[in-house]
Amino acid sequence: MTRVLRLSVNDRVELFNGAGGLVEGSIQRVDKTGLDIIALDDPKVISPLGMQWHVFAAFGSLKGGRADWLIEKCTELGARSVTPLLTERSHTIGENRVERLQRVILAAVKQCQRLHEMTLNPPVNFCNFLPIVAQSKLSFLAAAEATPLLSILPNSNTEDSGLLIVGPEGDFTDEEVKMIKEAGATPVGLGPCRLRVETATITLLATLMLWSDAQNLGAQQSQ
Known part of the structure; x- marks a missing residue:
């Protein structure tokens, strides 16, 4: 996110778990070891769409x-x-x-x-x-x-x-x-x-x- 997309502190992202779980978050900290993200809302579970x-x-x-x-x-x-x-x-x-x-x-x-x-x-x-x-x-x-x-x-x-x-x-x-x-x-x-x-x-x-x-x-x- 930081190296390819050039995202930084306060940028918003969506996190998903591969099982339909989705939550919007905001980047709080970035350093050489990684980054911290805080959830901005409760997670949602999205059902599969279509055939x-x-x-x-x-x-x-x-x-x-x-x-x-x-x-x-x-x-x-x-x-x-x-x-x-x-x-x-x-x-x-x-x-x-x-x-x-x-x-x-x-x-x-x-x-x-x-x-x-x-x-x-x-x-x-x-x-x-x-x-x-x-x-x-x-x-x-x-x-x-x-x-x-x-x-x-x-x-x-x-x-x-x-x-x-x-x-x-x-x-x-x-x-x-x-x-x-x-x-x-x-x-x-x-x-x-x-x-x-x-x-x-x-x-x-x-x-x-x-x-x-x-x-x-x-x-x-x-x-």
């Missing part, structure tokens, strides 16, 4: 910082959670990597000023994932040569959450795709080019975030 999107992506085998990038951008775009999906072609993710991804999330939450920190769930096996799909009323599966996403999105929506599903490098097996579709997911296309895991995830999430924001705005204007 909550939960990402299930098989990114355990990604290398070269690509998993970090996926997690960072999911946080910035507003995903409610990301769950590593363990499939036949992406069957592991190291514990040390999970710890690193938690640090990536925290940095992104601070940077984009999210009041609610994105949750990184423990990895889920494919067989345990299918009941989650079956329980969701709105879930989209990124699939090559499927109907374009924008052609499938409904004109109106009453759901408050949904699932995004992206397979590993090499994609899901034919049997896995069949099982996901039978569980209730809708296959959607993301353009004519075959996308990397992280690109497909962000393309799908960004499109659905914009769509759900438009849905939310339309609902507010009609009230």
